[in-house]
Amino acid sequence: MARPLLFLDVDGPLSPYAARPERRPEGYPTIRVPLESATGPDSGWPPLRRGPLRVWLHPGHGPALLALGYELCWATTWMSAANRWIGPVLGLPPLPFVDFGDSLLRERADGAHWKCEALVAYADGRPFAWVDDEQGDADHAHVAARHPAPALLHHVNPRIGLRNDDFTALAGFAASLAGRTGTV
Ligand SMILES: [Mg+2]
Numbered sequence: 001m002a003r004p005l006l007f008l009d010v011d012g013p014l015s016p017y018a019a020r021p022e023r024r025p026e027g028y029p030t031i032r033v034p035l036e037s038a039t040g041p042d043s044g045w046p047p048l049r050r051g052p053l054r055v056w057l058h059p060g061h062g063p064a065l066l067a068l069g070y071e072l073c074w075a076t077t078w079m080s081a082a083n084r085w086i087g088p089v090l091g092l093p094p095l096p097f098v099d100f101g102d103s104l105l106r107e108r109a110d111g112a113h114w115k116c117e118a119l120v121a122y123a124d125g126r127p128f129a130w131v132d133d134e135q136g137d138a139d140h141a142h143v144a145a146r147h148p149a150p151a152l153l154h155h156v157n158p159r160i161g162l163r164n165d166d167f168t169a170l171a172g173f174a175a176s177l178a179g180r181t182g183t184v
Pocket of ligand 1: 011
């Protein structure tokens with residue numbers, strides 16, 4: 001059986017942007033992305049993103065994510081730029097990313113997150129976990145109605161970022177899938 005997918009948001013789970021500026025979380029060095037580089041024509045950077053870019057990242061998150069047994073995939077407005085600016089800081093290899101295309105940041109009438117439909121399409125029936133700070137009830141309904149395999153929509157507080165209990169939950173979901181099929 002293929003490993004489950006782990007759709008990985010950046011802003012919130014990996015970069016706790018909502019932490020108060022004067023209270024940088026312990027263990028998170030500050031990364032400053034040179035915006036002029038990030039927004040160049042070949043950067044893969046979404047054109048809608050603006051403003052000074054201070055990112056807090058925890059170098060321990062990369063190894064912890066790799067140890068979970070998932071196939072990691074960026075699911076973020078950074079899209080391919082995550083491989084340039086985020087992955088190397090965390091010790092992650094280049095990862096595939098979901099290309100949101102025209103659905104990037106576009107509000108939906110049904111209230112589901114703009115990422116939701118693209119993630120379900122990308123998964124194409126494979127079990128997945130989605131780590132993000134913005135899922136809501138409409139996303140659970142959307143996934144339940146359109147995705148026949150197990151899915152874990154795992155919410156992370158953007159003031160805190162990923163912590164041990166999040167990794168425990170993700171490992172537990174992967175283990176539950178292995179138990180279902182009797183294979184790992
Ligand atoms: Mg986010």
